Amino acid sequence: MIDMILSNPGFIIILAGVVCALLPVSQIRKAILLIAPIFAGYMIYTATKDMEAARFAVSVGGQELTLMRMDRLAMIWGYVFCLAGVLNAIYGFHEKCKITDSSALIYMGAAVSGVFAGDFLTLFIFWEMAAISSVMLVWKGGEKSFPAGIRYLAIHVLSGVLLLAGAVMYGRANGGDFTFGYVGLENPGGCLLLIAMGIKCGFPFLHNWIQDAYPKASITGTVILSAFTTKLALYALARAFPGTDLLIYIGAIMTCFPVFFAVIENDLRRVLSYSLNNQLGFMVCGIGLGSELAMNGVAAHLAADVIFKGLLFMSMGAVMFRTGTAKASELGGLFRSMPYTTIFCLIGAGSIAAFPLLSAFVTKSMIITAALYEHEWIVLAMLLFASAGVMEHSGIKVPYFTFFSHDSGKRVKEAPVNMLVAMGLASILCIFFAWPWGGYQFLYSLLPNPEVHYSPYTGNHVVTQMQLLFAAMFAFALLKRIGVYPDEKRAEILDFDWTYRRLGKNIAIWIDAMWTRLSANVGRLRKRFIDSASDKIYHMFSPAGALSSAAPSGLPAVLTGSMLVLTLFVIYLSRL
Amino acid sequence: MAKHENAPANDEDIHPLSRKLLFLGDHKFIDNFIWLPIIGLVITVMAGFIYPFPEGYAAPWDFFASWAILGFIAYSFVVLSAGPLFKLLARDESYYGEGGDDD
Amino acid sequence: MDILSAYPAWLITHGAALLVVLPLLLGAITAILPRERLAWIVTLIVTLICTAAAFGLLLTIFGGETQLYKMGGWDPPHGISYVIDGLNTPVLLLISAMAVLCTIYGLPSVAAEVEPKKRAPFYGAFLIGVAGLLGMVATGDAFNVFVFLEVSSISTYVLVAMGASRDRRALTAAYRYLILGSIGATFFVIGVGFLYMETGTLNMADMARILSDLGGGSRAALIGFGFIIIGLGLKLAMFPLHMWLPGAYAYAPSFVTVFLASTATKAALYLMLRFTFTVFDPSFEYVGTVLTYVIISMAVLGMLLASLQAIFQTDARRTLAFSSIAQVGYMLLGVGIGTAASLSAGYLHLINHAIIKGALFFAVGAFWYRYGITRVEDFRGLSKMMPWTMGAFTIGGLSLIGVPFTAGFVSKYNLASAAASNGWWWAVGVIMATSVLAIIYIGRILLIAYFQDPPEVDGKVVAKKEAPLMMLIPMWGLAILSVVIGLNAYWMDRAADGAAQVLLLGVGG
Amino acid sequence: MTPHVILRVVSKFLIPLIALFAFYVQFHGDYGPGGGFQAGVILAASVILYALIFGLDEAKKAIPPSWVRIGMTLGVLVYGGTGVITWLLGAEYLNYSVLAEKSYNGQHYGILLVELGVLLAVASVMLAIFYAFGSREPDLSDEDW
Secondary structure, eight states, X not given: OHHHHHHSXXXXXXXXXXXXXXXXXXXXXXXXXXXXXXXXXXXXXXXXXXXXXXXXXXXXXXXXXXXXXXXHHHHHHHHHHHHHHHHHHHHTTTXXXXXXXXXXXHHHHHHHHHHHOOBHHHHHHHHHHHHHHHHHHHHTTOTTHHHHHHHHHHHHHHHHHHHXXXXXXXXHHTTSOOBOSOOOSSSHHHHHHHHHHHHHHTOTXXXXXXXXXGGGSOHHHHHHHHHHHHHHHHHHHHHHOTTOHHHHHHHHHHHHHHHHHHHHOOXXXXXXXXXXXXXXXXXXXHHHHOOHHHHHHHHHHHHHHHHHHHHHHHHHHHHHHHHSOOBGGGOOOGGGTOHHHHHHHHHHHHHHHTOTTSTHHHHHHHHHHHHHHTTOHHHHXXXXXXXXXXXXXXXXIHHHHHHSSSOOOOOOOOOOHHHHHHHHHHHHHHHHTTOTTTHHHHHHHTSSOTTSOOOSOOHHHHHHHHHHHHHHHHHHHHHHHHTOSOOOOOOEEOOTTHIIIIIHXXXXXXXXXXXXXXXXXXXXXXXXXXXXXXXXHHHXXXXXXXXXXXXXTHHHHHHHHHHHHHHHHHHHHHHO | OOSOTTOOSOGGGXXXXXXXXXXXXXXXXXXXXXXXXXXXXXXXXXXXXXXXXXXXXSXXXXXXXXXXXXXXXXXXXXXXXXXXXXXXXXXXTTTTSSOSOOO | OHHHHTSOXXXXXXXXXXXXXXXXHHHHHHHTOSOHHHHHHHHHHHHHHHHHHHHHHHHHHHTTOOEEEEGGGOOTTTSOEEEEOTTTHHHHHHHHHHHHHHHHHHHHHHHHHSOGGXXXXXXXXXXXXXXXXXXXXXXXXXXXXXXXXXXHHHHHHHHHHGGGGTOTHHHHHHHHHHHHHHHHHHHXXXXXXXXXXXXXXXXXXXXXXXXXXXXXXXXXXXXXXXHHHHHHHHHTTOGGGOTHHHHHHHHSOHXXXXXXXXXXXXXXXXXXXXXXXXXXXXXXXXXXXXXXXXXXXXXXXXXXXXXXXHHTXXXXXXXXXXXXXXXXXXXXXXXXXXXXXXXXXXXXXXXXXXXXXXXXXXXXXXHHHHHOOOBGGGGTTHHHHSHHHHHHHHHHHHHHHTOTTSHXXXXXXXXXXXXXXXTOHHHHHHHHHHHHHHHHHHHHHHHHHHHSOOOEETTEEOOOOOOOHHXXXXXXXXXXXXXXXXXXXXXXXXXXXXXXXXXXXXOOO | OGGGHHHHHHHXXXXXXXXXXXXXXXXXXTTSSOOHHHHHHHHHHHHHHHHHHHOHHHHHHXXXXXXXXXXXXXXXXXXXXXXXXXXXXXXXXXXXXXXXXXXXXXXXXXXXXXXXXXXXXXXXXXXXXXXXXXXXXXXXXXXXX
């Protein structure tokens, strides 16, 4: 048992989460929250020394489950998750909530375990575990988050069920081999798997749970949520569908459409959720391209994205922690009271917009370059369009409306120290990952295909990227000056979730109303029929005089008789 | 012209570090901010002649200042699309019956 | 077998008869005992001996030998013989072990739910019911099955009616159960009569031999088969014939509900397996047709509709009762597919479901015992008021849903893979869909219990009051067992595979 | 007393005969039609007739309900006990052959014992049912539900 727990770094974190659920002392819980991911990271480090020896499998009910499988693809995901865990632990240090602590650990542990899972059944277990534990974080967001949590859970359970169904179909077609490796779309199980992963990864039309649930979670909850679920799904895609052409186009669309929603959305945490979706699009596109460079780009951009997206969510969380809102229309001018948060947010915004010397510059460009090498011109154009869009919603809109813009008059305290430390660390990482003298080289040395050479700091790359960014900034300044840059207005923006939150609900209400009407009519008809047929029979079957209210023994007896007739009829037919 | 039009009534509320940054809220700064990207654009477009894409690694539309133009068009398109999109998609905050206020 | 050598020899050689005779005779004595505590002790001892005997018999089965016990020394086909083989021994152990757990649970529960004067007769009726169930499972004689079916049924009607001191509706429920149960038993005996007409024997093995010589028999055998299927279908609550079940489960004393839910329908299902697969043979075309068209369609309908009905119940016990009907659907699906893997999975689900539902009903009974609540909406804050009981309920609920590492997962997974390997992907889909429905009806209860605060009475939060130890022991015993099976189902699989072997090869007396 | 005087006199004469006939049927069952079931019913019928003529209370004085309960149990025990005895003698359950030295006699004793148990049980159950229905209390009023 003990060697099973020690086999996979994620199990340690899950175990720590279970321990946390029982620990009443907040300080010890926080220490565990911090130490568990560090220890897991150390375990990943030791496991990478001999990747074959780290493999661990058990047999459950005749089915071999590979609980631990280490390779370079899994390694970087594991490291990134542990890093995110450490940052989240520091960020959430001020919060005394047992449920958040333990579910955060279990959730993180499930994500790490899922990354190191060697077969689809094991993956399914942690897939579901991640969903169930993370919904607690959503529910911690207050009254309003409860229905969102239910929707979140329903969608994720659906994803899990599809994953299991797809895995079983795939395994059957594969002769009972459930190995979590390349699947492709050749067999129908693969399609189900793709949909299951697509739901969790926020494919277009399947993405709404992100924007629905994340902004409604608690402050720390949103930060934690943003790091793991979609990234686990991305890992699964990178593992099972690298080089699937369909993903290129899905990814390209995914980069573009959230841009339009982000620009009109008022809730800045929801803007960041759209931005998250958009960044995932880059990575999905990279997986679709599937070349060694593209896969490297995916892994590198994942590492950068977890950090800078976490940083942005953290800064918005800090603002919300102090002001109580994250709505652009209510905020503004906060650089006067939260200068450190402003600086960190700007670093995050610069990173996501891919300024040189900030992390996305060295990572996103790998994916774009890979698209260029593959001569996918339309896709390339879409990615560049999306890059300009990123500059708008994350690079300019989020910091501008929060910290600059017109002064909202809100004078609050600077964020708590622990939040500042977490944001500071994340900012340092954002810079370090793009540091031309040893920084990005370190990041590249962790990528799945270390032999591929790519150097981000070439003249033409820096120049073209700066052209793009300066042009965007110029456009911003120009539009602002001539007064066509839209102000933020409070509103609920419709997205695809309208289909199930409004349309589906209304259809259900309509069906319910129709059903009530129908059953009333049927009831009336039945009553009239029975009345006209014979009062005697009516009274015979129902001594109390109410056939509908307390169904008498007569009805089951009649049913029994009819079942017998049916069975005998079937038997008779079988003899024909 | 008032030096700090947006300055708060109570100066003590301002974070010590921000006192040095108050120029960011200044009208002069905001009005002249546009020169920063303009200068940047000029420099980088010029630099584009010095660092062209290697042969065969350029997009088919690659020409003089193409990335800058693409960036400008894309950005403006996104921002300008916000108006009609907002008209199309925005609803009252209590549309889903959950209310829009943060607790 | 080491354990087996510790057994007295007579417990094994006479085990088959002992299992039935001991509770039957002592049940009669218990009924007139003056003190309820004495009656409880006798019941406990008797059920313990039965469990020991059943366990010993199971060990001999694993040792590879089947047993034929001739009542009165008369050789079969003339005398009544009891057959101990891989198919019925696990069910025997299940029934007797559940009887022990129920008895332990009954010490506080019966004292709370049954009138003082009726408690000793209550235990007597319970023992006779146990004897009836064990008898109908152990016997190899078709008419004897009917006799014990009636013995167990009549005592269960009495037991259900004893819930009247808690809820008067128990009387109508018992009455309905009586009417429908009698219809079921009558159908069964009519079927046996047709079979006797066809074969001239009542011994099951003999019947099977003659029927296969006749190639399935004439019209009398066909009609007999129809009657037997419907009669047993009523007893095991096959979908449209389930109407007696929710009332009986909801209003009987908690003790009886657990026992009924985890044994009575299971014994009837065992009989259906026995008759369709060993007395008749699926290779007879009419048997095969009924399995494929009637049993499977009813199984699937039951799984879906009963799960839906479970979602809309306000009473927790009715929710669980409808869930039982749905779970019977799973077992029948396993029966209907009819391959070795599916039979094994269905049989495993039979045992697992008994364990799971036992734990769940134990917990629900404890909630009533402490706070007098049965409605789902009253469950709020129970996780804080009764953490241990709610813990057992949660494990049971997760197992019912089929979360990995629980018993429910093992059998559902086996069933799904059996269906898939038969190419029945739609059946896999139905299993998935009903699992989602199970998430809804169990999740609804869990959400209320965990995420709502305990109610306040007179401005004070209701005090924490854990269930008594005698209730917690059996409850947690079953909850832990369901996790253990989820972790390592080797013995369960072995027993279930053994049963499937018997069904397909027709081993036995 | 007066309206039923003929009935009472005749039945007083008949009841012992009925009881006697019950035992005739009981022992005849060993080698001809008859046996414990029929005998039990006839025996119970004699008591029921008594109850019909002289009233339930009188009958309950003659055969108290506690006897009836004990009789039910005792009947089952005599039947089952016979089987237990054969067990103790080392044979299968209800294998009477071991009850005597010659298996023929053993079968004979065994069936007599078992039939006696059946007689007791059946007669008691019949009476119990009769007593239960006869002494039924008035219907529950609606408020009691």
